[in-house]
Amino acid sequence: MNALNPVCKLIGIFVPTLILAAVHHPILNISVFVICLLLLLMSRVRVKLLLLLFLPIILASIGMFFTGYHFQVESGAPVNADNWQMTGSAVWNGLTLSSRVLVYAGLGLLFALTTNKIDLIRSLQQQLHLPSIFAYGILAAWNIFPNLMEEYRKTRLAFRARGVYTSPVSPTLLKPMLVKAVLWSNALSIAMESKGFNGSVKRTEFYVIRVGWKDLLFPVVTIGGMVVFVF
Amino acid sequence: MVEQKWKLRDVVLMAVLGTVFAAVYLGVFYLGLGLQTALTPFGFAPFGFEIIYGVWFMAATIAAYIIRKPGAALITEVLAAVIELMMGNAGGVTLLLAGFIQGLGVELGFALFRYKRFNLFSMTVAGICAAVFIFIYELFYLQYYLLSPVLLTGQLMIRFLSAFIFAGLISKLTCDGLTKTGVLKSYSIGRGRVEIEVLQD
Structure with missing residues (x-):
């Protein structure tokens, strides 16, 4: 993950996130989250750092679970006696909303922790023509x-x-x-x-960020995988 | 071209404001998380963030207020999102989208006044526009439409109030204080002022 071109990685993570936003699928959410965790561990991210970063996210996710559980769209009043029964749909609602927090955070951290910040900006400039x-x-x-x-x-x-x-x-x-x-x-x-900086002239780059076949493959695989799973 | 329109000075100011607010957002994020955790057992978790939601529009309103050019709010908010991304925020990639939408909302607020009025009222309108924009986005993106309308209306009301307090009131007061120090004299906001008070440091 660390060696991928930052812009390709950005696209390969961003588009699946949007696809996930369009579907209600707690199981898909959780499996993508697990894949993110595995990829993070394979990219030699320190386990202690991961635990530290995921602690608030798990709290947020639990918070969303209870919100989804108590405040379903079907129930008119905020807290309704029916909600206290363990109905499958209330739990499902809670799971959908809370797994979503997990999967977004997983994808977000997968990008953030495996990307060199300076390379990201250089890549945005060179591949996406950021002025x-x-x-x-x-x-x-x-x-x-x-x-x-x-x-x-x-x-x-x-x-x-x-x-x-x-x-x-x-x-x-x-x-x-x-x-x-x-x-x-x-x-x-x-x-x-x-020091002679001038934004309006074309400049040459000392650090060239390249795009190889592996870089192009990543978004194709992630987006393709997501599309196949959803449709 | 973009490069003709934006002076380096403006761009660096926007980027630095973005950096300051990226740090602010991170601090406020943990504050919100604390509030949220406290409200979790009641199912009111989303309200933890609603109370302070206006903070997320501050970079845009402050930048627009200082630079007073169309696009300043949008670009600053997006730059703040890029810096947040670089800082390793868990929100990650989707922050860029959220930043873009919030910036767009603030931009619309000021555009309603044709970029001629920069006061408490226009800043509040800008903040509320941003609140509406980001709320619509969250409705779909976080699938808040699965929640009850009563809860959502409550959330939106608190968000409006928060937008008024942070993006309107506090931003305005901060910028006025900033103008008085004289550091902004080369920007549009400071240009109207003739007298510059002596700093008592």
């Missing part, structure tokens, strides 16, 4: 991300020094962070332009 001004804009922003986290820590400390307690996601933190963001993006764009 270079956007490709390099994203790369620039991506690379200041560690500074941003550092700045976030500093901003919280600065507030605390003034006796203001801020929760980790407080809106108070937003303004100072945005001030930094605007200043940095100004400085970054000036720096890029002063």
Whole structure:
């Protein structure tokens, strides 16, 4: 999985996700989820990291199960005495909704954990012709991300020094962070332009992202498999 | 061409805003998960996210408010989704689609005012448009149509309120504060202002 072309992988995962959205099929959902897990393990993703990432998803999935179980479309009132009986359809409804959370997360993580981020942007630029001004804009922003986290820590400390307690996601933190963001993006764009970056001319690529037959095979297999299973 | 229209400065600002909000979204995602888990036994799990749903429109409304060009909201929201994808968000690939739809909603909100009015009202309308767009998408994508209409209406109402609070009120206040610091003087939003207050740091 790690060696596949990022854009081909993106398409090979994105289209099956859309197909899954169109059908109610808890068993298909769960089997695709299991395949994703197997592929993730084969791609040498650390098991501990996987468990950590799947913990919130399993919680969300359980949450959806109970929502689907209690609030079926047939029942008019939100909580209806009939729902408390173990009717097959209520359980099925819950399963459909909760397996969906699992399978989307499985597919999402399969892409996220096996793809090199920089290669993804390069591939978007080279294979899907994303304008270079956007490709390099994203790369620039991506690379200041560690500074941003550092700045976030500093901003919280600065507030605390003034006796203001801020929760980790407080809106108070937003303004100072945005001030930094605007200043940095100004400085970054000036720096890029002063180094000769020009989005409107054609450029050559130092890192060429290639598309081989295996890369093309992946979306064909995943989309084909999905279509065969569904229809 | 796109490259003629967008200056590098705008694009980098949109990408950096996208990065900031990708981080915010991740933090808020865990907050929502906490709320959701607390509500799970009652079957009210989806409400955990509804309360804070407006946060997901903030990147778009703030970008549109600062840059004030058609397309700024949409592009920022999509860039935020790309960065979220790069950060390894479990939402993964479908985030791109969700980001695109939300951005489109916000864009429609501002387009209703022909990109001439950027105030609390237009930002709220933009947020509500995004809420409607993403709700329709979720109805099919997450198959929420399997749930009872009463629950769905409740969800939508709370989402509207959340869009007003986050995408409208908090975004507006934050941007006004930002303008006062003077860092935006080279963007459209800051251009109208003559006096710039001295920063008291």
